[in-house]
Amino acid sequence: MKHFSELRRQFIQATVAVSLLFALPAWAADALPSWRDGPTKQAIIKFVISVTDTNAKTYVKPDDRIAVFDNDGTLWSEQPFYFQLYFMADQVRAAAPKHPEWQDLPEFKALMARDIPALMKIGVKPVLELLAVANSGMTTAEYDKAIDDWLFFSRHPRFNRPYTDLAYQPMKELLRYLEMNFFKNFIVSGGGVEFMRVWSQKVYDIPPERVIGTVGGVKFEEKDGKPVLIKLPKMEFLDDGPGKPVGIYRSIGCQPIFAFGNSDGDLQMLQWTAAGKGLRFMGLVHHTDEKREWAYDRTSHIGKLDKALDAALANGWTVVDMKKDWAKVYAFD
Amino acid sequence: MKHFSELRRQFIQATVAVSLLFALPAWAADALPSWRDGPTKQAIIKFVISVTDTNAKTYVKPDDRIAVFDNDGTLWSEQPFYFQLYFMADQVRAAAPKHPEWQDLPEFKALMARDIPALMKIGVKPVLELLAVANSGMTTAEYDKAIDDWLFFSRHPRFNRPYTDLAYQPMKELLRYLEMNFFKNFIVSGGGVEFMRVWSQKVYDIPPERVIGTVGGVKFEEKDGKPVLIKLPKMEFLDDGPGKPVGIYRSIGCQPIFAFGNSDGDLQMLQWTAAGKGLRFMGLVHHTDEKREWAYDRTSHIGKLDKALDAALANGWTVVDMKKDWAKVYAFD
Structure with missing residues (x-):
């Protein structure tokens, strides 16, 4: 079985590679068009090449290419409030x-x-x-x-658009780029898991089973002769701060090799990712663009980025300067 | 993004289909060689054809082809004790x-x-x-x-073999057959999630993030300057009986279309699967083979199959007669 599964994977990998070379040359030429050239974009591409090159010492098997993303402020906006x-x-x-x-x-x-x-x-x-x-x-x-x-x-108060339009175009491209390189993308968010799962497939191409979040209690029972799950008035698990590595362990069961966040609530997830053996990528979205999006960090009430920014600077993690690194913020820009 | 992802899926589907027709004719001729011909095997194949035929009214998109399997007694043996x-x-x-x-x-x-x-x-x-x-x-x-x-x-007391050798060969073929038809297979077991995740990929080709089970508490902390997760002396979630639909909801977020169990602990999972709209497959492994495996059901202390068997008979769910339906039980038979 393993042999067959490996054969199939290699076959798929080969045919996708061929399709990229011939059928989709424009896409292959730049998988991250909304990222401006510079050290941030280069760091991402260098990492992906390092873990997918079968001849490199840094090679990581597809099964272990786990990538985790915070949602609010990392994959879509979070202002003026979550x-x-x-x-x-x-x-x-x-x-x-x-x-x-x-x-x-x-x-x-x-x-x-x-x-x-x-x-x-x-x-x-x-x-x-x-x-x-x-x-x-x-x-x-x-x-x-x-x-x-x-x-x-509903519409966002500033942009008068559906909230899902406020997903970041560069991050959507990054998710797709990783997926094409046989990463498995997960959302690991402090938000309610039910709230995100409804639209994660449509907006990010992340299926519901790859969304990890805060969990409310539910109970199985019969209602009018039909089995249903009923919501209970309690929160069972808060997936934030030190809860994020716990949520990752409970749901994924192995350490990610790639993590992206934007606030102090993501610090432990980034530390947990960094603690694994081998090459790792840790990234932070720094909100620096008050014109196209918002600018906030160390003193913000929402998405406060203080300790995690210090950790990033101390450990050489990648910090995205939204204003400088992103040619586009939203698809509608 | 959606368009591209769909294109890619169709492309992969087409190339896999071609490889099945030409490169692997023996495999394609019978994807379930350890299942004897008869109504049980036919019910499985008929279901898979019905939900994968794009021209059928019963067609189900690959994203929604969620299959859930109990582990003990369904995918591997559970005697003389779990x-x-x-x-x-x-x-x-x-x-x-x-x-x-x-x-x-x-x-x-x-x-x-x-x-x-x-x-x-x-x-x-x-x-x-x-x-x-x-x-x-x-x-x-x-x-x-x-x-x-x-x-x-460790070795199994009766067979003097590694426990993982006691995975059922017909069920391994079924998992592979579903996977080739773009189902997503999940384990949903009362056993500890950590215990199963270590070997689920190797034995069943089910990756750790698709294993749902009983969850123990863990805590994120620093140990000798390194971030670690420490096991706590408490059980946080019991994934059995009515806990199984809850576990499915928490981790997968949508209703399965295919479920297999073997005991009363799987009844609610099967009911929850049956309650969804459209075509559904509910299956039970009935342990009827005391020579090659074990024979037990309504009065057994382990894997008691009583209410779930009644429900299967009343609702026309598929019941596998291990002795009759399986040409092989284990790969080593």
Whole structure:
């Protein structure tokens, strides 16, 4: 079986290589057109060549080419606030009539007023718990549909476009470039796993089983004679900070060789990636472009990049200067 | 991006099809040589043709071809006791000198004596908790190595062979047949996820990220200046019975179209698979061969098959009669 599977892989690899050389010459010429030439782009390409060259000492088998990406601020924007929060606010508002006890909660008032400084002061946990209560009792199918509908109808306040339009074009190209080199791409995000899985395939070509995130409780039961999964009013796993390597271990079971983040919440994921044997790539998206996107780092309430930036500078990790390195930020630019 | 990815998929599909027709005619002639001709084999082939024929109303896109398999008793044997238990016993024995408080615990005494009736009476939870304590403080790398070493040196008491030799040859062919038809195969087992992931790629060609199982707690920390994951003395998620659809939802995020189990612990997974829209395949391995393997079902302490068998008969699910349907049980037969 192993022999056959290896044969097949080599065959596929060969035919894809041939198709790249002949059928898609423009694509092969530059797999990363939205990245400007410079040390950042070169670092990415050099790494990919080093781990895919079968004659190099740095060669890594396709099975072990695990790449992990944070989502908010790394694959799409996260300003003026994590996009999932807008969805949450709408869900909580819809459930509010059934929960008169919420009226006096500071997290409820802040969420309804979209009062971001107040929300940051309260912290993310009470807000996530409020959402868990708001959605408890829904079936997972109903919840998926609520997310799908919301994404279809809602618009980003600054760009007046669907939120999924705010995925970064250079990162989409990077995902595709890695995939063509037989990497397996995963999202490892502090956001809710259900929220991302609904659109990750369409936007990033990352299938739902490769999305790792914060997990809410669900329960299997019969409803009207049909088996369903019902959402419970509790959060079971917070996939952020030191939770990210834990989430990677639980779901992937091996150490990534490539990791990209943008904030201190990604530091442990980057450290865990760096701790593996052999060649590793650690990258950070530094938000430096207030015209096309936003500019923020060490003192930001959202996506604070302070300790992770120090670690990157100290350890020679790759830092993307969005303004300088990206010819395009969004596909619509 | 989607367009390109689809093109590539079609191209790969076409070239694989061509290679099957010309380069591997013997394989193409019968992808399931260890399955005897009859209604069971025909039901599998008919299902696969129905969901892969692009002109059929029953066609399912490759992304949605999710297949889930229980492990113990479905993909490999589970007698005289779940193989993981032998590993556990060795781990607990090694840790015993550090835990004098265990001497009076009934689960410890039963495990050391390999007293299966006593263990069954105590139940699986105290035993799993004992193991969690035995391994707590180990790094995940040390734990993986302990499993790997144990598998290499230990032998099955009846066959005097490595445990991994007791994977069922017909099921390995089925996994390969589904994979060639662009299914994604997952293991969904009550066993510990770490225990299975170490060998699932080698034995089943199922990569670690497609193994779903019972999850123990781990914690990210620095040890001698290096980031590590340390095992905690607690079980975080039991992937059995109604936990299986929950595990599928957490890790895969969509409903399978194909599920195989062998015991009442798989009933909810099969019900959850059956509850999806469109054509579905639900299968059970019925242990009917006491000569080549074992024969047990409704009254067995291990792999009890009672309610799930009733459900299969009532709903027309496929039941494999091991004695009749399998020309070979193990590759070494």
